[in-house]
Amino acid sequence: MTEISKTAPVLVTGASGYIAGWIVKYLLEAGHTVHGTVRDPAKPKGLEHLKALSDAHPGQLKLFKADLLTPGAYDAAMQGCELVMHTASPFIITGFTDANQALVRPAVEGTRNVLEACNRVSSVKRVVLTSSVAGIFGDNADLKAVPGGVFTEEHWNTSSSVSHQPYSYSKVAAEREAWKIQKAQSRWDLVTINPALVLGPSLARSSASTSISTMKQLGNGTMRAGAPKLVMGVVDVRDVAQAHILAGYNPAAEGRHIVCAGERSLLQLGTVLRGKFPQYPFPRKETPTFLVWLVAPLARLQRSFVRQNVGLPLRIDNRRSREKLGLSYRPIDQTVVEHFQQMIDDGLMRRR
Known part of the structure; x- marks a missing residue:
């Protein structure tokens, strides 16, 4: 049981x-003092x-x-903090030449x-460490080896590598390193948040992320x-932020927590969005998997990714986040609609 003072500053x-x-916003609204690190405050x-x-x-x-x-870059910001929320990590899936240097x-x-x-x-x-469901599994195909056919916090991603799913590999490697360092001492404890694909409105205008690129491809005619x-598993960014805060201030919180509101296909997401934004060319059907595999290199997709993920089921258990943290989830349909509306407002999607 770890009691965190409500008056001590929190490092994010x-x-x-x-x-x-969103973590910073919720902490400030709750009256906390926040020390935030950025690359360049000016x-x-x-x-x-x-x-x-x-x-x-x-x-x-x-x-x-x-x-x-x-x-040593974080020592000054950490002074006086009892709670540290480590969210900083690269989130890019394509566009790099050296995966080890760019991600791992x-x-x-x-x-x-x-x-x-x-x-x-x-x-x-x-x-409280921001990990990912990529720390739990690397490909949907990994589910075949899971008894019961549902991913839980007991599972670890063992299928990713620097050459296959390097982003996922970076997340599982970082989380394993974190647990190794934590177990070598006894003064501070570690709680991890393992979110699925994070969608929903951003507080920053025109923020660049893989979440936005996924939404763009749904609405710009690519599909x-x-x-x-x-x-994919999907979760609202605001729920992920709340999970961090619940994990930080619940004295009994420990271990890993999958944060996922549910599973959705790309077509299901597109169907929801088309219902609210009919002027955009969202997909109306699914492409046969063999065709996706055939054109994968043209779409900058690894054929190994297609083989291990496309056309395969996915089930993710979020009970621990609900029962141990007390987290409640926003409806996925609300999340994707609000996300797409913000992209229109920010000029990321051409008005039609």
């Missing part, structure tokens, strides 16, 4: 991020939402400069740098001829 790493922005663009939150809650938010790969090294070394700072700063009592038969 990567405070300008998609999930972190950056003129990209931090407007944090500055607005700071203006709305005078004296409660302090930003610190910190880089994931700089040893920042995720693992960044986690190591933050947790080694926790070892040095004596006030720290608990770390007009048909969507791959791909099923």
Whole structure:
């Protein structure tokens, strides 16, 4: 049982991020003092939402400069904090040439740098780590080896590598490193949040993320001829943020927590969006899997990804987040509609 003081400041790493922005907002609204780390607090663009939150809650938010790969960069921001929420990690799936340099090294070394700072700063009592369902499984095909056919927190991703699903590999490697460091000491405990695909409105205008690229492809005509038969876990960004806070302040919280509102196919998401935004060319049918496999290289998809995911079922158990954290979930349909509406408002989708 770890009691966290309501008056001690909370450190949120990567405070300008998609999930972190909502964590900061909810903490400030609850009256907490927040220490947020960003790459450059003086950056003129990209931090407007944090500055607005700071203006709305005078004296409660302090930003610190910190880089994931700089040893000791988090010590100053962590001073006096009992609770550390480590959200900072790269979230890119395509567009890089060296997966180890772009994804794995920042995720693992960044986690190591933050947790080694926790070892040095004596006030720290608990770390809440933003992991991913990618720490649980790498491909939908992994479900075939799971008794009962449902992924739970007991499962670990063993199918991803630097060459296959490198983003997923970076997440499981970082989480394993975190548990290794935590188990080597006894002063602070570790709780992980393992969200599925995170959708929903962002506090930052025009934020770039894989979540947005997925929504763009649904609505810009990329899947007009048909969507791959791909099923994903989906969760609202606001629920993910609340999960972090519940995990931080619940004295009994421990271990891993899958955060997922349910499973949806790309076609199901497109159907919901077409009902609200009929002027956009959302998919109306699914493409046969053999055709997806055939054209995969043209779509910058690995054929191994298609073989291990497209056309295969997915089931994810979220009971632990509901029963142990007390988390309740927004309806997925509401999440995707609000996300797409914000993309229109921000000019990311051309009005039709």
